[in-house]
Amino acid sequence: MVVIEEADRLATELRGVRRSQSQGRLQWRYQGRLAARQLDEEHLVIRADFDYRDEIVRMFPATFSVPARFTKHMMVVADLAGVDGAIEDALAAAWRLQRRAQPEPYVHPPGLSCTGPDACVAVGTDGRTLAEIWPGAHWQITPTPNP
Numbered sequence: 001m002v003v004i005e006e007a008d009r010l011a012t013e014l015r016g017v018r019r020s021q022s023q024g025r026l027q028w029r030y031q032g033r034l035a036a037r038q039l040d041e042e043h044l045v046i047r048a049d050f051d052y053r054d055e056i057v058r059m060f061p062a063t064f065s066v067p068a069r070f071t072k073h074m075m076v077v078a079d080l081a082g083v084d085g086a087i088e089d090a091l092a093a094a095w096r097l098q099r100r101a102q103p104e105p106y107v108h109p110p111g112l113s114c115t116g117p118d119a120c121v122a123v124g125t126d127g128r129t130l131a132e133i134w135p136g137a138h139w140q141i142t143p144t145p146n147p
Helices: 004-012 050-059 084-103
Strands: 017-022 023-030 033-040 043-047 075-079 111-116 120-127 129-134
Touching: 004 017, 004 023, 004 033, 017 043, 043 084, 043 120, 043 129, 050 084, 075 084, 111 129
Parallel strands: none
Antiparallel strands: 017 023, 023 033, 033 043, 043 075, 111 120, 120 129
């Protein structure tokens, strides 16, 4: 079980995430982009891409759900009485999703190679090895070894 104070701690520990309030409810944003918001005292709405959302709803049906009003949106509802680790993972996934959508300004890959308008690779570092690919629609983080 996660209480709202614990959800707040988990969200604000993510680099660049800021807490604010709207209509008396907490919300957490990364560079202005919504990562999660408090629905009520027992539920959060968490940003999730459709594939990840389907996966966590299937794996943790008592913790996550998609009400009809969210079916066309990249959102999932988390019941704070559910599985702690799954909620923490969903918050981190929302942060990664929003981070990919708007790269941090201090990350400047020194290496960029393109073989066409929809085939680029960028590599660099921000204290660890970074690599991203551009398949034509948006940048995607690619796993790399960190020596």
